[in-house]
Amino acid sequence: MALWKTRSIQFLCLLLLGLNNPVWAAKSDPIKLPEGDEIIGAGAHFSWIIFNQLKPELEKISGRKISLYGKNSMLGQGCNAGIKTAKLSNDKRDTFGFVCCTLSDEEVKKKNIQVHPLALEPVMILVNKSNPIKNLSKQQVRDIFKGKIKNWKDVGGKDQAIVVVTRLHCKKRPGHWKRILPDAKHFRAERINVKSADEMSQRVSDFDGAIGHIGSTWIFEAGDKTRAISVDHKKPTATNLKNKSYPFYRKLSAVTNPNPAPDVLKIIREAQTGKGFRKMAKRFELLPLVE
Amino acid sequence: MAVRSFLNSYRGRLIIYSTALMLCLTGSLLYSYHHVDSIIKGETTEHIERVAQLSHKRLEDIQNSLKGYVDTIRSDLRLQEYMFVVTNIGSEAKPLHELYKKHFGWFSVDHYLFFSKSGKKLFGQAEASLVEQVKPILKETESIRYLDAHDGLEIVAISPIKYRDSILGYVVLSKHIGQKWLSAYHDESGVMAFFVKNNTVLSSCTGKLTGKSFNPSTANMTMGDDSYHIYHSNLSTTESTLPQLWFAIKNTEVVSRLNEHRRATLLTIGFSIAAITLFGLLLIRNFTRPLTQLIHLTRSITDGKLPDVDRTNKPNEIAALSNHFADMVKALKDKQDEIDKVHAALEKSAITDMLTGLYNRRYLQVVFPKLVAQAQRDLHKIAAILIDLDHFKQVNDEHGHITGDMALSHFSDELKKLSRTNDYLFRIGGEEFLVLSITDDINGIAQFAEKLRSEIASTPVQYQELTIPLTISCGISLADSNDPDQSTLTQLLNKADKAMYEAKEKGRNCVCLAPGLSTSPLLRQV
Numbered sequence: 001m002a003l004w005k006t007r008s009i010q011f012l013c014l015l016l017l018g019l020n021n022p023v024w025a026a027k028s029d030p031i032k033l034p035e036g037d038e039i040i041g042a043g044a045h046f047s048w049i050i051f052n053q054l055k056p057e058l059e060k061i062s063g064r065k066i067s068l069y070g071k072n073s074m075l076g077q078g079c080n081a082g083i084k085t086a087k088l089s090n091d092k093r094d095t096f097g098f099v100c101c102t103l104s105d106e107e108v109k110k111k112n113i114q115v116h117p118l119a120l121e122p123v124m125i126l127v128n129k130s131n132p133i134k135n136l137s138k139q140q141v142r143d144i145f146k147g148k149i150k151n152w153k154d155v156g157g158k159d160q161a162i163v164v165v166t167r168l169h170c171k172k173r174p175g176h177w178k179r180i181l182p183d184a185k186h187f188r189a190e191r192i193n194v195k196s197a198d199e200m201s202q203r204v205s206d207f208d209g210a211i212g213h214i215g216s217t218w219i220f221e222a223g224d225k226t227r228a229i230s231v232d233h234k235k236p237t238a239t240n241l242k243n244k245s246y247p248f249y250r251k252l253s254a255v256t257n258p259n260p261a262p263d264v265l266k267i268i269r270e271a272q273t274g275k276g277f278r279k280m281a282k283r284f285e286l287l288p289l290v291e
Numbered sequence: 292m293a294v295r296s297f298l299n300s301y302r303g304r305l306i307i308y309s310t311a312l313m314l315c316l317t318g319s320l321l322y323s324y325h326h327v328d329s330i331i332k333g334e335t336t337e338h339i340e341r342v343a344q345l346s347h348k349r350l351e352d353i354q355n356s357l358k359g360y361v362d363t364i365r366s367d368l369r370l371q372e373y374m375f376v377v378t379n380i381g382s383e384a385k386p387l388h389e390l391y392k393k394h395f396g397w398f399s400v401d402h403y404l405f406f407s408k409s410g411k412k413l414f415g416q417a418e419a420s421l422v423e424q425v426k427p428i429l430k431e432t433e434s435i436r437y438l439d440a441h442d443g444l445e446i447v448a449i450s451p452i453k454y455r456d457s458i459l460g461y462v463v464l465s466k467h468i469g470q471k472w473l474s475a476y477h478d479e480s481g482v483m484a485f486f487v488k489n490n491t492v493l494s495s496c497t498g499k500l501t502g503k504s505f506n507p508s509t510a511n512m513t514m515g516d517d518s519y520h521i522y523h524s525n526l527s528t529t530e531s532t533l534p535q536l537w538f539a540i541k542n543t544e545v546v547s548r549l550n551e552h553r554r555a556t557l558l559t560i561g562f563s564i565a566a567i568t569l570f571g572l573l574l575i576r577n578f579t580r581p582l583t584q585l586i587h588l589t590r591s592i593t594d595g596k597l598p599d600v601d602r603t604n605k606p607n608e609i610a611a612l613s614n615h616f617a618d619m620v621k622a623l624k625d626k627q628d629e630i631d632k633v634h635a636a637l638e639k640s641a642i643t644d645m646l647t648g649l650y651n652r653r654y655l656q657v658v659f660p661k662l663v664a665q666a667q668r669d670l671h672k673i674a675a676i677l678i679d680l681d682h683f684k685q686v687n688d689e690h691g692h693i694t695g696d697m698a699l700s701h702f703s704d705e706l707k708k709l710s711r712t713n714d715y716l717f718r719i720g721g722e723e724f725l726v727l728s729i730t731d732d733i734n735g736i737a738q739f740a741e742k743l744r745s746e747i748a749s750t751p752v753q754y755q756e757l758t759i760p761l762t763i764s765c766g767i768s769l770a771d772s773n774d775p776d777q778s779t780l781t782q783l784l785n786k787a788d789k790a791m792y793e794a795k796e797k798g799r800n801c802v803c804l805a806p807g808l809s810t811s812p813l814l815r816q817v
Contacts (some may be wrong), residue, residue: 150380161381190379192372206386207376 021077039264040095042069043082046121046217047098047252049284054268055274057275058267066267071099079103079170086255095178096268100215102175102251115269116254118277119286122236123176123248124228126204126212133157135230138247144211145181147188152209164191165203176250177213199225215250217284240285252286300578309571316563324556331549335520339538342482343524346536350446350526353466354435357448360398361433364462367394371454374405376458377413385415402445404463421445421465429461437526439533442494443469443486444526460677470494470501481544484524486534491536505537518542559736581609585616597624644718646696647703652719659727659780662715666729666772672776673770674736676726677787678706678743681762681799683722694754698761701752709743725784733769737810740802741764747798762800766791769808 038060041051048070051058059066070081082097089095090220102154103115125141127133136144136155144162153159168177168184181187192210194200197218205212207223212226216236220226226234240246254268269276272290281288297303306440323330344732364370373387387405387650404415410426417425424445425439431451438445447465451458473484473496485495492500507521519539526536546613591598642654650658666673680686680702687695697723702788708722710716728736744763752759766784770778777783794803804810 160383163376163380163382166421191376192376204390206373207382210384226312 013196016028020136037064038094039055039064039066039261039267040069040085040088040093041066041098041254042085042095042244043098043255044078044100044252044261045070045271046100046215047082047118047254049217050118050252050277050280050286051098051221051254051271053138053280054271054274057274057276058270061270062263062267079173083111083113083255087111089257089260089264094264095256095257096260096264098255099255100169100176100250101173103253104174107173112258113255114258114260115160116256116272118242118254118272119281120238120286121252121286122216122241123179123213123250124216124236125231125248126200126210126214126226128204128208128210129225129227130208131160131227133229135233138232138277139178140244141231141248142181147190147258150188160209163203163207163210164188164278165200165207165210166191166193167195167197167200168193179250180213181249213248217252237285238281241285241287250289251289257266294498300579301582302575303643305571305575305578306755309567309574313564313567313571316567319561320420320556320560320563324522324553324560327549327552327556331552334522335540335548337539339482339520339522342484343522343536343538343662346484346524346538347526350376350468351522353468354448356399356726357446357464357466358435360395360464361448361450364391364395364464365452370394371452371459371527374452374456374459378407387461388414398464399466400464401467402465404461404465404572406463408458408460415695417462417463421447425449425463429463431458437533438465438485440467440469443467443472443534444536470496470498470526472480481540483539483541485537485539486535487537499690500539505539578609581613585613588616588620592620592623597627610815647718649703650715651715651722652717655717655780656713657724662729663770663772666778669729670773671729673729673783674728674730674733674771675745675768675770675787676728676740676789677738677766677768677784678740679764679791679795680722681764681795686759686761690754690757690759694752694757694759697754698752698759701750702747702763705746705750706803707744709739709746711739714739717742725787733767733804733808734810736767736769737802737804740767744800744802764791764794764799764800766805767802767808768805 029097042048047070051066052068052071055066055068057064069085070078078101079101081196082099083103084097085095086097097113098118099115100121103113108115125136131152133155140149140155144155145164145166146165149155150162151159152162162188166177168187168189170176171184194201194203197214200212200214201218201220201224204212216228230236232239234245234247237250241249254271256264256268260268272288277288280286300308370387370390373390376382377384377387384405384724391403391405394579402415402417402421404417404422404425405413406426406429409411410429412422414754415422418441421438421440425447428434428436429449429753433448436447436449438447443463445467447463449461451465452460452462462638469486473486473494475496476817483500485500486493487505490504490506492503495501505681507523512519512521519541521537521539524536524538535729588598588600597620600613600620602614602617642650642657644651662673683695683698686698702724703716703718704724706716711728713728713730715727717727724740730736744765748762750761752761765788766787768783770783770786772778790805790808792804796800797803
């Protein structure tokens with residue numbers, strides 16, 4: 001009975017989540033966004049964090065209410081949802097999207113969208129806090145994810161099996177995790193592949209021998225047992241991205257239709273260059289792409 | 292005849308029915324008393340079987356729970372993933388253990404074990420003996436088994452955990468069935484449950500039997516100082532080498548129940564006989580007594596008596612019948628009184644003259660023999676005074692018959708007034724009257740006749756301002772009752788008639804004696 005109750009509650013939560021999130025619902029049905037003065041933004045979680053933090057300033061600048069969707073870091077609610085939302089903009093409704101991956105020129109052209117780059121975000125290599133390893137070389141990281149190295153003792157750590165945790169999203173887009181290994185098939189077969197950044201953080205916390213990857217914009221929960229390590233003795237910082245010494249990163253962008261509304265452009269511009277954004281970029285080690 | 296009469300009576304039938312009822316009840320109770328032994332033993336066996344069935348049901352419920360638990364565990368994606376990490380990547384099992392405790396720690400199980408595909412224990416909480424027993428039976432399919440435990444059995448549910456269609460390992464959940472579980476079976480009826488292995492009691496619900504030798508050959512056996520009625524609960528999934536579940540009830544409990552039942556039966560018999568006898572007597576009394584009273588009443592009525600019957604206020608059918616009977620008897624009595632009155636009136640009118648109220652000639656014929664008989668018994672004679680009203684035809688002719696009737700009434704009134712107690716007064720003709728008296732005193736008779744004549748002569752008839760003088764002529768005769776020739780009425784009247792004609796001839800208004808009779812000189816002068 002208790003089991004049934006637990007499952008029922010889980011199901012109801014998911015149902016409510018879907019009903020309250022138009023982007024999530026858009027996966028199977030056409031998106032029906034409200035029309036009116038409101039500006040709607042949706043897309044990848046990591047870009048959502050930026051817009052969500054800046055929301056009061058953006059609403060002040062545009063003078064319009066802004067609704068944002070992307071809090072839940074789940075596959076299927078990310079970049080694709082951002083692109084779809086951007087394309088829903090019309091005379092009666094202003095929308096924009098946000099993505100956490102680099103979009104290829106072909107995709108931009110094919111989907112007839114305009115990309116507004118926000119920042120480069122370091123992709124952190126996560127290990128469990130109990131792991132004494134503080135640094136790995138780029139090659140060691142790649143060998144571990146590839147499965148060539150399976151024990152931490154081989155990289156100077158404890159005699160402990162390495163548990164590879166991956167989140168291989170947006171497989172057809174360049175950049176992001178592809179800077180670790182260019183194709184999903186190159187990753188170690190015996191690994192945990194999670195569907196959300198939350199699960200990534202959880203799995204690496206649970207297993208002492210785990211290694212994973214996550215964007216620097218992720219806000220870790222209290223009690224999290226993960227830690228980011230240096231790669232080639234370089235920490236995942238904006239500075240190291242700028243001088244190109246940290247190898248793993250991705251590009252956060254906003255997307256609109258080819259002719260976005262002035263208010264939409266205004267808020268995107270503020271997100272790219274405003275004071276608030278600079279402050280955030282500093283906090284999350286983001287490298288702004290627009291001066 | 293008396294027996295048949297008794298059998299046909301309601302009292303007899305009531306007695307027979309009550310007796311038959313009493314015999315039937317007593318018979319059935321006695322039968323129960325004598326056969327209660329087998330009944331109680333049968334019930335005891337059934338009771339133990341029911342308890343055993345209940346235990347089977349509880350064990351089945353435990354099995355189903357365990358099966359549900361392992362199904363939940365093996366279908367949990369995160370657990371599968373963690374199991375994969377532990378078994379295929381070689382990570383430590385602690386995260387898997389933590390995950391189990393966090394998500395499934397609330398399951399009601401006594402032991403849990405996780406094994407790798409090769410049978411290596413990953414983690415768990417269980418005794419080493421259980422781990423050793425489980426290892427050989429880890430199979431690819433889900434299974435429920437009974438295993439040996441130190442004081443009973445262990446119900447074990449085993450399920451493989453698969454990830455990407457390959458088996459990673461096994462989850463084993465178990466529930467211990469031992470002393471604690473057995474304690475639920477020492478119920479109020481005294482049934483005890485215990486596990487036996489190698490002819491020794493491993494554990495029992497109360498602990499009293501634990502360690503005792505057990506070698507059952509029949510349904511009864513002795514353990515220690517007590518004998519027991521026992522029942523083997525055959526758990527189909529257990530092997531013969533495993534502890535066997537038995538149930539027992541002390542024979543002293545059975546005997547106690549038997550005696551209790553017998554006492555109850557005897558009490559019931561005694562009470563039933565007393566109750567039936569009492570009710571039978573009450574029935575007989577309440578039904579037959581009023582019926583008997585009615586029978587006596589009808590018999591009295593048949594004998595010509597009409598006794599007084601009291602009405603009753605009791606609200607029953609027999610009381611109603613009795614009241615109807617009382618009403619009927621009262622109506623009969625009223626009718627009888629009326630008939631008696633009419634009869635008396637008829638009788639009186641048959642012997643009495645309507646005008647004067649004196650006896651008539653018919654009664655003279657009736658009463659005269661009786662007077663003769665009485666006179667004979669008393670050794671007396673019968674005196675007769677024949678009286679004729681003088682010139683009465685003339686009164687009728689001159690003043691009418693009504694006046695004549697008044698004259699007759701006047702005379703009869705005077706006659707009644709002057710007559711004595713033992714005188715019989717008759718009107719034997721139109722104006723002829725007769726006085727009979729049993730006496731030997733001819734002087735007394737003559738004096739009475741003279742006094743009557745004198746009184747009549749001195750009191751004329753007063754009617755409607757008429758004064759009609761009236762005189763009488765009297766003839767006296769005497770009959771000797773001992774002489775049959777003289778004591779006939781005809782003789783007596785003939786002699787009196789002659790004496791009366793003599794008085795007529797002498798001028799009327801006088802008294803004459805029949806020939807042969809004489810009175811004192813003084814009277815003769817009068």
